[in-house]
Amino acid sequence: MPAVTVLGLEGSANKVGTGLVRDGQVLSNPRRTFVPAPGQGFLPGQTARHHQGCVLALLQEALQEAGLESADVDCVAYTKGPGMGAPLVTVAVVARTLAQLWNKPLLGVNHCVGHIEMGRLITGAQNPTVLYVSGGNTQVIAYSERRYRIFGETIDIAVGNCLDRFARVLKISNDPSPGYNIEQMAKKGQKLVELPYTVKGMDVSFSGILSHIEEVAHKMLASGECTPEDLCFSLQETLFAMLVEITERAMAHCGSQEALIVGGVGCNMRLQEMMQIMCAERGAKLFATDERFCIDNGAMIAQAGWEMFRTGQVTQLEDSWITQRYRTDEVEVTWRD
Amino acid sequence: MEEAGADRARLGCLGFTLSVPFPSPLEAQIAHGSLAPDPEPRKGGISKELTVTENFLHVCWKADEARVLRVSISSFLDHLSLVIQTMEMFGPPVPR
Incomplete structure (x- = not known):
C-alpha cells in the first residue's frame, strides 16, 4: 500500500x-x-x-x-x-x-x-486505560468493542480549568502556561494545606475545591499561614491523588496492565510520578508523552x-x-x- | 416595548445581502463549501442563506435584532477573509 x-x-x-x-x-x-x-x-x-x-x-x-x-x-x-x-x-x-x-x-x-491516538502512536501502548486530562476535559477511558468508553469523568470543571483558574487567583503568569508555572512553584512547597477531596465513585468534582481555595487563599497568604508555593503544592497533590484513584479503579475493573496519560495536564511530571507509583504497585506500565504531543x-x-x-x-x-x-x-x- | 419587539421578531424585519466576486466559478463554489456548513445558533433569531451564481457568492441574512445581525455579519467577514487568504496562499484550485 x-x-x-x-x-x-x-x-x-x-x-x-x-x-x-x-x-x-x-x-x-x-x-x-x-x-x-x-x-x-x-x-x-x-x-x-x-x-x-x-x-x-x-x-x-x-x-x-x-x-x-x-x-x-x-x-x-x-x-x-x-x-x-x-x-x-x-x-x-x-x-x-x-x-x-x-x-x-x-x-x-x-x-x-x-x-x-497520538498517545498510542508515540508510546506504543497497545490497549491502555487512558487518563485524559486538560483544560477542557477530564476523563478516564478504556477501549471496548469499537468505542472509547468513559469510565469516569469530571462532573463539573476540568482539572486543567481548576488549575488555570487557581493561577488567576494568585496572578500566576500564563506564559508558557499556568499549569507549568504552578508545577514549578509546587516544587518549592513545604506544607500540605488540607483541601476538599471529592471523588464520587468513578467521577471527580473540582469546582468545590476551586471555590474553597479561592475563598481561603488570600486570607491564608495574608496571615502568613502558608506561601503561594504551599498552595500550588497542596492543590496539585489533592487533584492528582483524585485522578490516580479513579484511574486505578478503572484499571482494576478492566484488568488493565497499561495506563496512558494524555492531554495538556499530562505533561505535569508530578502527575506522571504519582501515576508511576500506582502503576508500579499494580505491576502495570505507565505511558506518557512530553509537551510536544x-x-x-x-x-x-x-x-x-x-x-x-x-x-x-x-x-x-x-x-x-x-x-x-x-x-x-x-x-x-x-x-x- | 416587549410586544413591539415580539411583533418585529415575527417579521424578521432586518435584512442584509452581500455579493462577493471570485476569480472563477470554482473558487466561488469553494468559498460556499467552506462557509456554508456551520449553521447559525438555533435560537438566535437569525437566518443566513448562501448561494452561488457564476463566480459570485451571495449571502442573504434575515434577523430580528440588529445586534445579532451585526455579530453574524462580522464573524462571516472574518471567515470570508480567511478563505480568501487561504486561496491566495495555497491556491489556485487544482483543475477538476
Missing part, C-alpha cells in the same frame, strides 16, 4: 497547530499558543482572532519543515469538536478551503480521540485522521460543521479490533 500523508489542523482551545503525519511518522508539528495576561483567561473571540492570525503561516511552516508540497497531502483532517465554537470554526474554515483547493478528502476528528497539536488530529482515513472514513462538506459538545464515546472506532 502506498504511503498515506495526512495534514491535521487543531484549534479547539488556546493552541493552534498544524501537523503532518505519514504512516506513523510525525513529519512536522508546529504550534502557537494564545497567552492571556496574568489574572485573565482566554475568551472565544480573542482566541479565534489569534488563530486567524497564525494558522496560515503555521501551514506553510508544516509543509516546509516536512519538505512536502500540497500535492503530497492525501487527506486534510481538522478538529470537529469538542471545544470553543469560534476557534473551532476558524480552523475548520481553513481546512475545508484547503481540501477543496487541493481536491482532497476532508476528515472531521474528535479532539479527545486525537489525544488518545501531550498539549494540543496538529499531528494528533492528523494521526487520528490517518487511522480513520485508512478504514475508509471521510467527512462530506455538508457534514463538516463543528460542534462544541462531542463526547469521546460518540465516535465509532473503526480502526481497532
Whole structure:
C-alpha cells in the first residue's frame, strides 16, 4: 500500500497547530499558543482572532519543515469538536478551503480521540486505560468493542480549568502556561494545606475545591499561614491523588496492565510520578508523552485522521460543521479490533 | 416595548445581502463549501442563506435584532477573509 500523508489542523482551545503525519511518522508539528495576561483567561473571540492570525503561516511552516508540497497531502483532517465554537470554526474554515483547493478528502476528528491516538502512536501502548486530562476535559477511558468508553469523568470543571483558574487567583503568569508555572512553584512547597477531596465513585468534582481555595487563599497568604508555593503544592497533590484513584479503579475493573496519560495536564511530571507509583504497585506500565504531543497539536488530529482515513472514513462538506459538545464515546472506532 | 419587539421578531424585519466576486466559478463554489456548513445558533433569531451564481457568492441574512445581525455579519467577514487568504496562499484550485 502506498504511503498515506495526512495534514491535521487543531484549534479547539488556546493552541493552534498544524501537523503532518505519514504512516506513523510525525513529519512536522508546529504550534502557537494564545497567552492571556496574568489574572485573565482566554475568551472565544480573542482566541479565534489569534488563530486567524497564525494558522496560515503555521501551514506553510508544516509543509516546509516536512519538505512536502500540497500535492503530497492525501487527506486534510481538522478538529470537529469538542471545544470553543469560534476557534473551532476558524480552523475548520481553513481546512475545508484547503481540501477543496487541493481536491482532497476532508476528515472531521474528535479532539479527545486525537489525544488518545497520538498517545498510542508515540508510546506504543497497545490497549491502555487512558487518563485524559486538560483544560477542557477530564476523563478516564478504556477501549471496548469499537468505542472509547468513559469510565469516569469530571462532573463539573476540568482539572486543567481548576488549575488555570487557581493561577488567576494568585496572578500566576500564563506564559508558557499556568499549569507549568504552578508545577514549578509546587516544587518549592513545604506544607500540605488540607483541601476538599471529592471523588464520587468513578467521577471527580473540582469546582468545590476551586471555590474553597479561592475563598481561603488570600486570607491564608495574608496571615502568613502558608506561601503561594504551599498552595500550588497542596492543590496539585489533592487533584492528582483524585485522578490516580479513579484511574486505578478503572484499571482494576478492566484488568488493565497499561495506563496512558494524555492531554495538556499530562505533561505535569508530578502527575506522571504519582501515576508511576500506582502503576508500579499494580505491576502495570505507565505511558506518557512530553509537551510536544501531550498539549494540543496538529499531528494528533492528523494521526487520528490517518487511522480513520485508512478504514475508509471521510467527512462530506455538508457534514463538516463543528460542534462544541462531542463526547469521546460518540465516535465509532473503526480502526481497532 | 416587549410586544413591539415580539411583533418585529415575527417579521424578521432586518435584512442584509452581500455579493462577493471570485476569480472563477470554482473558487466561488469553494468559498460556499467552506462557509456554508456551520449553521447559525438555533435560537438566535437569525437566518443566513448562501448561494452561488457564476463566480459570485451571495449571502442573504434575515434577523430580528440588529445586534445579532451585526455579530453574524462580522464573524462571516472574518471567515470570508480567511478563505480568501487561504486561496491566495495555497491556491489556485487544482483543475477538476
